[in-house]
Amino acid sequence: MAAATLARRIGRSGVLPLCCRPPAWDRPARPPPSPLQPPGLAPCRSFSNNKIQVELDESSGVAMMKFKSPPVNSLSLEFLTEFSISLEKLENNRACRGVIITSVVPKIFSSGLDITEMCGKSVEHYTEFWRAVQEMWLRLYGSNMVTVAAVNGSSPAGGCLIALSCDYRIMAENPKFSIGLNEAQLGIVAPFWFKDTFVNVVGHRIAERSLQLGSLHPAPEAQKLGLVDELVPEEKLMEKAAAVMTQWLALPDHARQLTKSMMRKAVLDRLVAHREEDIKNFITFVSKESIQKSLRMYMEMLKKRKS
Amino acid sequence: MAAATLARRIGRSGVLPLCCRPPAWDRPARPPPSPLQPPGLAPCRSFSNNKIQVELDESSGVAMMKFKSPPVNSLSLEFLTEFSISLEKLENNRACRGVIITSVVPKIFSSGLDITEMCGKSVEHYTEFWRAVQEMWLRLYGSNMVTVAAVNGSSPAGGCLIALSCDYRIMAENPKFSIGLNEAQLGIVAPFWFKDTFVNVVGHRIAERSLQLGSLHPAPEAQKLGLVDELVPEEKLMEKAAAVMTQWLALPDHARQLTKSMMRKAVLDRLVAHREEDIKNFITFVSKESIQKSLRMYMEMLKKRKS
Amino acid sequence: MAAATLARRIGRSGVLPLCCRPPAWDRPARPPPSPLQPPGLAPCRSFSNNKIQVELDESSGVAMMKFKSPPVNSLSLEFLTEFSISLEKLENNRACRGVIITSVVPKIFSSGLDITEMCGKSVEHYTEFWRAVQEMWLRLYGSNMVTVAAVNGSSPAGGCLIALSCDYRIMAENPKFSIGLNEAQLGIVAPFWFKDTFVNVVGHRIAERSLQLGSLHPAPEAQKLGLVDELVPEEKLMEKAAAVMTQWLALPDHARQLTKSMMRKAVLDRLVAHREEDIKNFITFVSKESIQKSLRMYMEMLKKRKS
Numbered sequence: 037m038a039a040a041t042l043a044r045r046i047g048r049s050g051v052l053p054l055c056c057r058p059p060a061w062d063r064p065a066r067p068p069p070s071p072l073q074p075p076g077l078a079p080c081r082s083f084s085n086n087k088i089q090v091e092l093d094e095s096s097g098v099a100m101m102k103f104k105s106p107p108v109n110s111l112s113l114e115f116l117t118e119f120s121i122s123l124e125k126l127e128n129n130r131a132c133r134g135v136i137i138t139s140v141v142p143k144i145f146s147s148g149l150d151i152t153e154m155c156g157k158s159v160e161h162y163t164e165f166w167r168a169v170q171e172m173w174l175r176l177y178g179s180n181m182v183t184v185a186a187v188n189g190s191s192p193a194g195g196c197l198i199a200l201s202c203d204y205r206i207m208a209e210n211p212k213f214s215i216g217l218n219e220a221q222l223g224i225v226a227p228f229w230f231k232d233t234f235v236n237v238v239g240h241r242i243a244e245r246s247l248q249l250g251s252l253h254p255a256p257e258a259q260k261l262g263l264v265d266e267l268v269p270e271e272k273l274m275e276k277a278a279a280v281m282t283q284w285l286a287l288p289d290h291a292r293q294l295t296k297s298m299m300r301k302a303v304l305d306r307l308v309a310h311r312e313e314d315i316k317n318f319i320t321f322v323s324k325e326s327i328q329k330s331l332r333m334y335m336e337m338l339k340k341r342k343s
Numbered sequence: 344m345a346a347a348t349l350a351r352r353i354g355r356s357g358v359l360p361l362c363c364r365p366p367a368w369d370r371p372a373r374p375p376p377s378p379l380q381p382p383g384l385a386p387c388r389s390f391s392n393n394k395i396q397v398e399l400d401e402s403s404g405v406a407m408m409k410f411k412s413p414p415v416n417s418l419s420l421e422f423l424t425e426f427s428i429s430l431e432k433l434e435n436n437r438a439c440r441g442v443i444i445t446s447v448v449p450k451i452f453s454s455g456l457d458i459t460e461m462c463g464k465s466v467e468h469y470t471e472f473w474r475a476v477q478e479m480w481l482r483l484y485g486s487n488m489v490t491v492a493a494v495n496g497s498s499p500a501g502g503c504l505i506a507l508s509c510d511y512r513i514m515a516e517n518p519k520f521s522i523g524l525n526e527a528q529l530g531i532v533a534p535f536w537f538k539d540t541f542v543n544v545v546g547h548r549i550a551e552r553s554l555q556l557g558s559l560h561p562a563p564e565a566q567k568l569g570l571v572d573e574l575v576p577e578e579k580l581m582e583k584a585a586a587v588m589t590q591w592l593a594l595p596d597h598a599r600q601l602t603k604s605m606m607r608k609a610v611l612d613r614l615v616a617h618r619e620e621d622i623k624n625f626i627t628f629v630s631k632e633s634i635q636k637s638l639r640m641y642m643e644m645l646k647k648r649k650s
Numbered sequence: 651m652a653a654a655t656l657a658r659r660i661g662r663s664g665v666l667p668l669c670c671r672p673p674a675w676d677r678p679a680r681p682p683p684s685p686l687q688p689p690g691l692a693p694c695r696s697f698s699n700n701k702i703q704v705e706l707d708e709s710s711g712v713a714m715m716k717f718k719s720p721p722v723n724s725l726s727l728e729f730l731t732e733f734s735i736s737l738e739k740l741e742n743n744r745a746c747r748g749v750i751i752t753s754v755v756p757k758i759f760s761s762g763l764d765i766t767e768m769c770g771k772s773v774e775h776y777t778e779f780w781r782a783v784q785e786m787w788l789r790l791y792g793s794n795m796v797t798v799a800a801v802n803g804s805s806p807a808g809g810c811l812i813a814l815s816c817d818y819r820i821m822a823e824n825p826k827f828s829i830g831l832n833e834a835q836l837g838i839v840a841p842f843w844f845k846d847t848f849v850n851v852v853g854h855r856i857a858e859r860s861l862q863l864g865s866l867h868p869a870p871e872a873q874k875l876g877l878v879d880e881l882v883p884e885e886k887l888m889e890k891a892a893a894v895m896t897q898w899l900a901l902p903d904h905a906r907q908l909t910k911s912m913m914r915k916a917v918l919d920r921l922v923a924h925r926e927e928d929i930k931n932f933i934t935f936v937s938k939e940s941i942q943k944s945l946r947m948y949m950e951m952l953k954k955r956k957s
Contacts, residue, residue, distance in 0.1 A: 203555065237547075247912075248913075250901060250905075291531055597837065
């Protein structure tokens, strides 16, 4: 589905059509799936779009969500919208209790926000794009499901945010793969809710230093800082992610969901309370000629590197 | 003294009869004990009840408080009330500057809240019980005394909260002893002030993971996470606790107390501001048939394990 | 310049004459220096006063600020005022992007607040002094420049605050040098904004314990706690500080400054909102006969130690 089509589906209101229910973190926690469901015989459902492939194993209650948007899984408006829709579908599916997020693109988990969405576009486009970034984070950070990031490649900026928003982060122990909120390197500033999410994971001091330096941490350093929870050889990544998921799903959903909400609500509420203001800030910032120039130069550099 | 007797002493108001003074953390700090008191000749005072034994060495200003409620020092209404009364007595005794908290029950520090108090009882009972849990924490976390936990056995849930509320935690280095806020394992959710206390000790990330998994951490892991400050062989535990107490008492009381209050006030104030709401939440939660069923099943399991 | 002269320059308003502009952290971030400036040919400007020597290398944009107030670089009213003026001069100089702070006094970075300013003086004097302490911290913690502390000696109390307020702390790896907020040892209490700064660096638990014990941490322990970022042999300290500065200056100023402000604004705003109340608290506290007695005894002890 093209971005334009999706934009129509979403409409001017900026609200996803599937969002008739409030986001998960603002709803009462779900009751556990009915024990009447025959174990072992549940069908394996899957759905897919241009950007993301999802397979749900209903017997285990675990979905596998794979980013498949080469060359670098960049977070375009289309990608973000499909991501939010996929999360919402799983959230609303009582058979799904957890999701493992990974990439099928070699060496890249996600390269972060798509810079072409921020370059030479209209105010309406910036508004729609930024709302989609917010929506994705609100759904992921506030998800009632257990969320495990299987980080099988580099993961700068928005890609790092996706990993930080999960309940657990496992990374391939390849020192060539790096992860971090490196916005400052591009002359831009991570929004306050990227920062809040980061502080909740690594604490204030590490976040302050890493954000100011726009650091991209190689996997071993990322683990040392607490940015990822553990490293495993790349070929063991999915096996480990499944094992971690099993451990987390051993807990009763209701208690786990309420506990997660208690830990994350303050930071989620902060964006909800300042959402329009945050969009305005983004537009003001991205509309500056100096920023547009920086972004254009950065894109030129990326193009040259490719060719 | 039976719980019923205590309940009468406390009355419908739910206020302990000894609480005519505001709790310690809301009072001006105490002046130091008079230097006229003859050193070395001070009497060793002790008091005791069904649940807790207290010995105060007036020469050192240090009280030893021992939980003695077999089989597992569970925090019944009676236990909590005696605990609060004991803390209040020591707080009001100018000769007492610090208290070491430990257990005389082998292998158990405290098993946490007494589940029988939450099962098949009246709303009045739940209200009284929960108020007693709050009261205990407000007195302990806000104590003007130096509080050292000598954790000589396992310490799940409410037992962990007691340790977390002290100024310093020493644990016997026995990997069979574990500690943690494992409420989620029982399908229940730790209240926000348990969480706040935990976050203040181990930080947001470790708390988020540990609370969602309802983890019970073996002593060595607990130390690694910062949940306890140090491990010593069990036979050296009391000696070490006394040495730590001496180190903390070397500081002028007044400055230490004001500093402690500065660090803990925000979290204490939060419960005080939401105390009635917190009681209502507990009652709503515990009155649910699904929760009652979980708790009954858990008690059955405990009974079977014993026999 | 004597403290009396400075006091006249500052006047009853307590506002530094150079402060016509709002402090850096409340201003829009500065644009980068013009690229037309000829590199390598920029003059090296320096200025100096009784207390502090400053050399700015305009080619690199880095200033070296050296405390030179023997015997112990204590933070008198005069020192604090000169410190704030020096920071303001650099902040307003477009050629300056970063400052390295160190000491020329052997074995001492700074011994903290000058106790003679708190002993037997008038309420007017206490007001002026405390406002100067606040002003120094607001300028340093909120500076738009990259600030690196090259801690080449012991650094108790207010000296530690200066280091904590920088972006990065390097300490000489001499275990005889110690650092910490040891106010409680003197029977006084660190103000809430000292505490907030400390918590932002080492987290809540380490701050709670260290502040209550008034700990002075030897350099190796300080690094382990995260109080300083790294240790190097004393003879390599300046070389390392310059290398760290180069690393931080590689980032675009604008993005780095906005990120720094995002991380520190809440804590800076808190003092700004409670500044007068904080001054009143200080005056009430320091005016107590018991505190005056403690401070006099401490000064007597220091005098005896010298002779």
